[in-house]
Amino acid sequence: MAAIVHDPSRPTQTHHEVTRDVVNTLGTAGRGYFLLLGAAVLLFLVGAVTFVMLLKDGLGLAGYIPPGYWSVYITTFVFWIGIGHAGTLISAILFLFRSTWRTAVYRATEAMTVFAVMTAGLFPIIHIGRQWFFYWLLPYPNQRWLWPNFKSPLIWDVFAISTYLTVSTTFLCVGLVPDVAAARDLMKGWRSKVYGIFSLGWKGTDQQWRHHSRAYLYLAALATPLVLSVHSVVSWDFAMSIVPGWHGTIFAPYFVAGAIYSGVGMVLTLIIPLRKALKLEHMITEFHFDNLAKLTLLTGSILFYAYAMEYFIGWYSANTFEQTTFWRRAFGPMWWGGWTMITCNAFVSQLFWFKKVRTNLTALFVISIFINIGMWFERYVIIVSSLANDYLPYAWDNMRPTWADWGILAGSFGWFSMWFLLFARTFPVVAIQELKEQIPMPRLRKGGH
Amino acid sequence: MARTIPGVLAAFEHIDAACDAIQALRAQGRKEFTVYSAAPNHELEHALGIETSPVRLFTLIGGITGVCAGVGMTFWMSLDWPLLVGGKPIATVPPYVVFMFELMVLLGSLSTVAGIIILSALKPTTGMAYDPKFSDDRIGIFVPCRGEEAGKLIRMFRDAGSVEVRHAA
Numbered sequence: 222m223a224a225i226v227h228d229p230s231r232p233t234q235t236h237h238e239v240t241r242d243v244v245n246t247l248g249t250a251g252r253g254y255f256l257l258l259g260a261a262v263l264l265f266l267v268g269a270v271t272f273v274m275l276l277k278d279g280l281g282l283a284g285y286i287p288p289g290y291w292s293v294y295i296t297t298f299v300f301w302i303g304i305g306h307a308g309t310l311i312s313a314i315l316f317l318f319r320s321t322w323r324t325a326v327y328r329a330t331e332a333m334t335v336f337a338v339m340t341a342g343l344f345p346i347i348h349i350g351r352q353w354f355f356y357w358l359l360p361y362p363n364q365r366w367l368w369p370n371f372k373s374p375l376i377w378d379v380f381a382i383s384t385y386l387t388v389s390t391t392f393l394c395v396g397l398v399p400d401v402a403a404a405r406d407l408m409k410g411w412r413s414k415v416y417g418i419f420s421l422g423w424k425g426t427d428q429q430w431r432h433h434s435r436a437y438l439y440l441a442a443l444a445t446p447l448v449l450s451v452h453s454v455v456s457w458d459f460a461m462s463i464v465p466g467w468h469g470t471i472f473a474p475y476f477v478a479g480a481i482y483s484g485v486g487m488v489l490t491l492i493i494p495l496r497k498a499l500k501l502e503h504m505i506t507e508f509h510f511d512n513l514a515k516l517t518l519l520t521g522s523i524l525f526y527a528y529a530m531e532y533f534i535g536w537y538s539a540n541t542f543e544q545t546t547f548w549r550r551a552f553g554p555m556w557w558g559g560w561t562m563i564t565c566n567a568f569v570s571q572l573f574w575f576k577k578v579r580t581n582l583t584a585l586f587v588i589s590i591f592i593n594i595g596m597w598f599e600r601y602v603i604i605v606s607s608l609a610n611d612y613l614p615y616a617w618d619n620m621r622p623t624w625a626d627w628g629i630l631a632g633s634f635g636w637f638s639m640w641f642l643l644f645a646r647t648f649p650v651v652a653i654q655e656l657k658e659q660i661p662m663p664r665l666r667k668g669g670h
Numbered sequence: 671m672a673r674t675i676p677g678v679l680a681a682f683e684h685i686d687a688a689c690d691a692i693q694a695l696r697a698q699g700r701k702e703f704t705v706y707s708a709a710p711n712h713e714l715e716h717a718l719g720i721e722t723s724p725v726r727l728f729t730l731i732g733g734i735t736g737v738c739a740g741v742g743m744t745f746w747m748s749l750d751w752p753l754l755v756g757g758k759p760i761a762t763v764p765p766y767v768v769f770m771f772e773l774m775v776l777l778g779s780l781s782t783v784a785g786i787i788i789l790s791a792l793k794p795t796t797g798m799a800y801d802p803k804f805s806d807d808r809i810g811i812f813v814p815c816r817g818e819e820a821g822k823l824i825r826m827f828r829d830a831g832s833v834e835v836r837h838a839a
Binding site for chain 1: 683771779
C-alpha cells in the first residue's frame, strides 16, 4: 500500500482558525493601505479628467493618425478583458476539474475578474467618440425601428462582454454569501449588522447548502464555455476583417491562451503583496505559487507556439501583404514593440521550467510585471502595427500616442486598483467555506467515513 | 420582530456525533428539523438522505429560454428591417449562434440564482433558533417541539455527544 503523504493542496488549519484568520483581514487597515488606495484614486482621477476632456473636445486629443483609428483604447480594452480570464479559469474551470489547490486563491482572482471586466467595459464607450450615444450599441426599440447589425463581430462583443460581466459578478456574489455570513457571526456591533444585510439571511441550513452547492456547480459549468467564448469573440473583432496580421484562423485559441497568461500574471502581481499585507502566508503557500507558475508556463508556451505559427504562416502563405506585415513587426518602425512582446511573453515564461524560479516569490513578482507589460504590448503591436500598414501604401503611418491615451490608460489602472483594494479590506479574499470543505471535521470515534 | 419557534437547539463539534443524532431523529420518523453547518458536508448529506436540488430545472429552463430568445431576437430584428450588408444573407444562422450561446449562459445563470432564492424561500428560516458558532466550527440541529418532547430530545442529543443543548422559545 502506498504511503499516505500530506497533500499540500489541503489546508492545515482548523475550521475556527480559517474563520478567524480570514475575518481578521477585514476592517481596520494600516497607513500603507491608505497610501496605496490614495495613489489608486489619484490615478483614477487622472483618467476621469482626461475623459472629461475627451467629452469636451473629442477624440482628436488622442493620437489617431490615419489609417489607424484603433489604438491605445482598444489595446487597453483587450488587455483588461484578458486579465479577467484567469479568474474565471481558476474559479470555474479548475472547480469542475476538482483541482483543490485553487481554493485558497480563487476568491481574489474572481474579484480581479469582475473589476478587470468592469474596467474593460468602459473602453468601448470611451473609444466610440460620441460617448453619450453608447446605448446605440444595444438592440432597443427606437423611433425608426432600426436594429444593430448582428453579423458584425462588434455587436457579438457587446453581448459577450455584458454577459461575462453579469455572470462573473453573479458567480462571485453567490460564493461570497456564506463567507459574509461567517463574518457577520464573528463580528460585533455595526459591522455585524452591515455584513448581516449582505449575507441575505444566510444561516447555512441543510436546504440552503443543498441548493447553493448545486447552483454553484451549474454556474461553474456555464462560466466555463463562457470564458472561452468571450476572448474568442474579442479575437474575432480582428480576425473577421481582412487586415493583414489580423485575418488568422489561429486567433481564437491564440487570444484565449494569451488572456489566461496575462490574467495569471496579474494574479501573481496582486497576490504576492496581498498575502503579506493580510498575513495570509500560511494559507496561500509556495505550493499555490508553484501551480500558478505552471499554469503560466503552459499558457506562455501556447503563446510561443502561436507567435511562431503567425510568422511561419506569414512566410508560408506567399502573400506579399502578410509577409510585409510580419517583416515590419520584427524589423519595421515598431520593431521595439514586436520584440518586447516576444521577449516578455514567449521567452520569459520559459523560466518557469525551473522549480527554483517557480517558488521564488521575488522572481515570480518580477516576471509577473514582465508578463503584464508584454501582454499589453502584444495587443498594441497586433492592433497598431497591422492598421498602420493597410490597403493604401501612400496612407501608411504609425500612430503616436498622446497624453490623452496615457491619461486614460493610467486611469484604468487606478480604477481597477481602487476597486480591488476596497474589496480586499471589505470582503473575505480567501473562500472560508470552500477551505472548510477540505478540512476533515473532528470525530468522536476513530476511523473515517 | 419575527416570532420565535419553540424547540430544541443542539450544537456538535464532532461530525460522527451529529450524524448519529440526525439518524436517531429520522428513526423516530421526524422530518421537520434543520441542520446548520459552516460548509456542505457529504456525511451530513448522507445522514439526512438529501436528494439532488431541483435548482437544475431553473438552469435548464433559463438556458433554453436564452437560446430561444437569441434565435427570436436576431431573426426577427434582421427581418424587421432587411438591410443588405456586404452581400451577406439578411438572416443567417452561423453569426447568430454567438447570440444564442451568450443569452443561454446569461439567462441560465440568472435563473439559477433565482432558483436558489425561490427554493430557499420555500423553507424560510425566520424564527428558528441559531447560534453564530454554526458558521464557524460547529454543526447545529434545531428541532421544533414543545413541553415533554423537548426534555426527551435534550437527553437524546446529550447521549449522542452534543456539546451544548438548549431550549429555544
